[in-house]
Amino acid sequence: MDASILLALRDPAGVPFYPVVFQALYVLTWALHAAFVLLALGSMGLSIVGTFKQKSDPIWKVMNPHLIQTGKISISILIVLGVAPLLFTQVIYDPNWYVANTLSGMWVFIFIYTLIVGYIMYYWYYYANKKIEGGGKLIGIISFAILVFAGILMHNFAVTSIMPNDWMQMYAPNGVVDTSGWTFNMEIIRLAFMVSLAVPVVGIFLQNYSRFLSTRADFSKEFVDYTASLGTKLGVVGLLISAVTFALWMLQIDYxxxxxxxxxxxxxxxxLLLVKQNKNSYITTGVLVVVALLISAMRELIRFDIMANLGYSIYEYPVNLEIPSIVMFLFTFLIMGGVGVAWLLTMAWKVGKNQGVFDGSKDVAVTKLGNYTLAIMVLWMVVYFGWGMFILFNNIL
Ligand code: HEM
Structure with a gap:
């Protein structure tokens, strides 16, 4: 692939801030997306096993609805968090992202419907299981398969986008233009590694779940021990599988x-050592976050090297500084997002730790954070719409 073609595919308007910042944000936000993809697939997969045990086993009877709920919430978070890396990708690697979306256009359409159908079926699974203990097995399995398929499609877009040398052959195989949009590429080992991480992630989640509930009198010691030991088993076995698939992937691409x-x-x-000992799963989770960031950085390094070898360096992307946009973005992401998420997490933590009904209005921290969130959101809306209107009327009047 000639670098001039790649450079011509860039946005002539340039990027609004230094590319390295978008690159760092890509790495950060993809890691967040991946964390919830893995938690969703892991908890959902385990909950399907649980549907077979739930009726006869008192521990699974309590745990399974929680696993289903975890998967349900994680899917909505993974969708929201998927948007961020998508935006950063299309800012600095727009030639790659748009070519992949054109070559695989049909799959892009299918992806949207896959996600809608898969998630609706998850709700069906959730309600079926709520109605009858152990219910919704078949629907759960179908929904799981559909959501895994969504991940495979995502993998196709990511892989196709880093194959610039093959784009011409995909676009016009043997010189005949193919506009069908059915291009599909897979790297089985890379995909296997990504998906395998769901097992250790749900294992560490279970260790946290057990630790969190251990302070509550309404959860027996037997329940707390069982969930911790299941978490340890899943964590250890899952990490071993992920380690092997990771090494194979790295070997394959010579990294x-x-x-x-x-x-x-x-x-x-x-x-592996931390999971096996399970002394403090919250610290294990902190290490998991670091490893997730490193894996995200690895994906980025592979892409960066492929492109740099072809003469396309994101660091040479023309920069057209637009400070207000960046200020608005940082304000939204860090301040509004930070305070809002802190409020939700504090509330969720206290609800879980509290026996009986938790009244947030009587809790100082929750009330304060809630009020700050509301005030910041109102300010945000005033600035966002006021500023937009000002620019609009300034330009057209
Ligand atoms: C159940 C649904 C989903 C699953 C299972 C899933 C899974 C994945 C996986 C496994 C990858 C890594 C692929 C690879 O590097 O080989 C990935 C990448 C990605 N996903 Fe998702 N995903 C889902 C939904 C979404 C949604 C809804 C969005 C956007 C709104 C999104 C945005 C992204 C982006 C931007 C990347 C990186 C692409 C790149 O670097 O080229 N994902 N996803």
Whole structure:
């Protein structure tokens, strides 16, 4: 692929801020997306196993509705968090993203409907299971398969977008233009590694779940011990599977001895030890976050190298500084997002820790954070719409 074609595909308006910032935000937000993808697939997958045990086993009877609920919420979060890396990708790697979306246009349409149908069926599964203990098995399995398929489609877009040398062959195989939009590419080992991470993620989630509930008198010691030990088993086995698939992936693309790859291997070994001991799963989760960021950085490194070798460096993307947009973005993401999420998390934590009904209006921290969130949102709306209207009328009047 000629670099001039890639450069011509860039946005002539340039990027509104320094590309390295978008790159860092891409790495951060993809890691967040992946965290909830893995939690959704892991908890949903485990809940399907649970539907077979739920009727006869008192522990699964309590745990399974929680797993189903975790999957349900995680899907909505993964969708929201998927938008952010999507935006950053199309800012700095727009040639890649749009070519992949054109070549695989039909799959892009299918992706949207896959997600809608898969998520609606998840609700069906949720309600069926709520109505009858152990209910919704078949619907749950179908919904799970559909959502895994959504991940496979996402993988196709990511992989196609980093194959610029093959784009021409995909667009016009043997010189005959193919506008069907059915291009589909997979790298089985890369995909297997990504999806396998769902097992250790749900394992560490269960360790946290057990630790969190251990302070509540209405959850028996037997329940707390069982969930912790199940979490440990899943975490250890899952990490071993992920470690092997990761090494195979790195070997395949010749990155195994790269410092970043070695850092991931060290991270996985540390995780393995922490999960096995299960002394403090909250610390394990902190290490998991670091490893997730490293994996996200690895994906970015692979793409960056492929493109740099072709003469396309994101660092040379023309910059057309637009400070107000960046200020607005940072304000929205860090301040509004930060305070809002802190409010929701504080409330969720206290609801879970509290026995009986929790009244947020009587809790100082929850009330304060709630009031701040509301005030910041009102201010945000005034600024956002006021500013938009001002620019609009300033330009047209
Ligand atoms: C159940 C639904 C989904 C699943 C299971 C899923 C899973 C995945 C996986 C496994 C990858 C990594 C692919 C790879 O690197 O090989 C990925 C990447 C990504 N996903 Fe998702 N995803 C889902 C929904 C979404 C949605 C709704 C969005 C956007 C709104 C989104 C945005 C992204 C983006 C931007 C990437 C990175 C693409 C790139 O780097 O080229 N995902 N997703």
């Amino acid at each position: 195994l001895l790269h410092p970043l790859s070695l850092a991931i291997v060290v991270g996985v070994v540390v995780l």
